[in-house]
Amino acid sequence: MFRTVFQAFTSPVAGPVGFGLAVIMCGLxxxxxxxxxxxxxxxxxRISALTAENLRNGLALHARLAACEGGPADLARDRVNIAALTPEQRAQRLAGAAPQGFDVCARMESADRAVLETLR
Known part of the structure; x- marks a missing residue:
């Protein structure tokens, strides 16, 4: 068996065949x-397009959430800087004030959290 393998590698055809295989593999x-x-x-x-789309969607969702958190004008004296609040404090503030469309705001906040969790 060793002799057959040795003869196969030392035959005059082995060089050109090996060279051809090497060229084919190089091409591959x-x-x-x-x-x-x-x-x-x-x-x-695709990643850059998705990132831009995510940014646009995020800005729209944050604008809607800010509109929900704005509340009526008579509460202007009681408003605090919403950006400084934690998400839990913001949720408590929305729950306590119960502005119109609270369900929509709560759903948006939940969707926002879900999106952020998937990005981590």
């Missing part, structure tokens, strides 16, 4: 590298 490696680079560029563009 180059093709794979080009394909991977193309996929990487596509994914980078």
């Amino acid at each position: 490696v180059i093709g794979t590298a080009v394909s991977a680079e193309h996929n990487e560029e596509l994914l980078k563009h």
Whole structure:
């Protein structure tokens, strides 16, 4: 068996066949590298598009939440800086004041938390 393997590697045909296989494998490696680079560029563009869309959606949701937290004008003297409050304090403030559309605000806050949890 060893003799057969030795003869196969030392035959005059082994050199050109090995060279041909090496060239084919080199072509496959180059093709794979080009394909991977193309996929990487596509994914980078998709990530940037999704990031921009996420930013737009986040700004819209925060604007709606701020409108819900604004409440009626007669509560202006009791308002505190909402940005300084923790999410729990904001929720308690909304629950205590019970502005119109509280259900919508609570759902938006819950959706916002869920989105932030998925991003972590």
